[in-house]
Amino acid sequence: MPSPFTVQWVHATLRAALNEAIREGLINTNPARRLRLPRTRRPHAQVWTRSRVAVWQATGQRPAVAVWTTEHLTEFLDYVREDALYPLWWLAALRGLRRGELAGLRWVDIGLEIRELTVVQRLIHVNGRLRVVPPKSEASQRTIALDAETIRLLRCHQQLQHLKGLGAAGWVFTREDGQPIRPDYLTARCRRLVAASGLPPVRLHDLRHGAASTALAAHVDLRTVQDQLGHASIVLTSDTYTSVLPELHHEAAEATTRLVLTTARRTAHKLRKRTIRLRRRPTNQPPR
Secondary structure, X not given: OOOHHHHHHHHHHHHHHHHHHHHOOOOOOOHHHHOOOOOOOOOOOEEOOHHHHHHHHHHOOOOOXXXXXXXXXXXXXXXOOOOOOHHHXXXXXXXXXXXXXXXXXXXXXXXXXXXXEEOOOEEEEEOOEEEEEOOOOOOOOOEEEOOHHHHHHHHHHHHHHHHOOOOOOOEOOEOOOOOEOOHXXXXXXXXXXXXXXXXXXXXXXXXXXXXXHHHHHOOOOHHHHHHHHOOOOHHHHHHHHOXXXXXXXXXXXXXXXXXXXXXXXXXXXXXXXXXXXXXXXXOOOOOO
16 A cells, blocks of 8 residues: 555646646646545654664564664764775765765766865666756755765775776766666665664665764754755754754753753852652551
């Protein structure tokens, strides 16, 4: 049975097609407008805490959308460090690029000197063929800042690509014959690598969720995370992709209490610990 999100997507596609039929004069009204669809609630990403890992190991149950802790992520990156697509996994996990954006990335879109990456296209697989299409939305066409370590990885990848004679077509990530990679291949390969690593399961797209969480844990502001992910609305970023890591909640709790106690000391107010005094009953008095 299709999920509510699939039903919503099919309905949106059908409604758009029928609207086009109205413009062409083929029909007068759009019957899809009268359909009642099941209400959907966007799933929130959940972090693989120890308790969730234990449940998964015991029962196989897992959250609909799950992200790794930073410890899980570093363990995975260490496991795949010799993989030919290691820089791709790095970009997915730390910069949150979508699989089509990664597959469609060209060297001309990366400014190694200015440490920037521009998303201007993506690859999709339709009817057995790869097609270059625009980004998912206007906001998805974006420029992403790159750090020194990412630049180092990309330079090494570029040099290795030239040594193998695979850089002629200009794609950043290619197959062994130099042709671009199908996005669904990336999904399958990521699934195999995650399973082989022994880590709790995440999907390739979950690395994008985790990129937002990791950025927030590093105290990157929400608007910057929104721009990095290419979201048109900051609400979408905060509601869906920013499942902050557990340590960030603890930091927030400690910071809030620290502010109150610091203010109390500065204003000479005393906040004493609550004490509980127990009144002793006479030994000859029965309990009530």
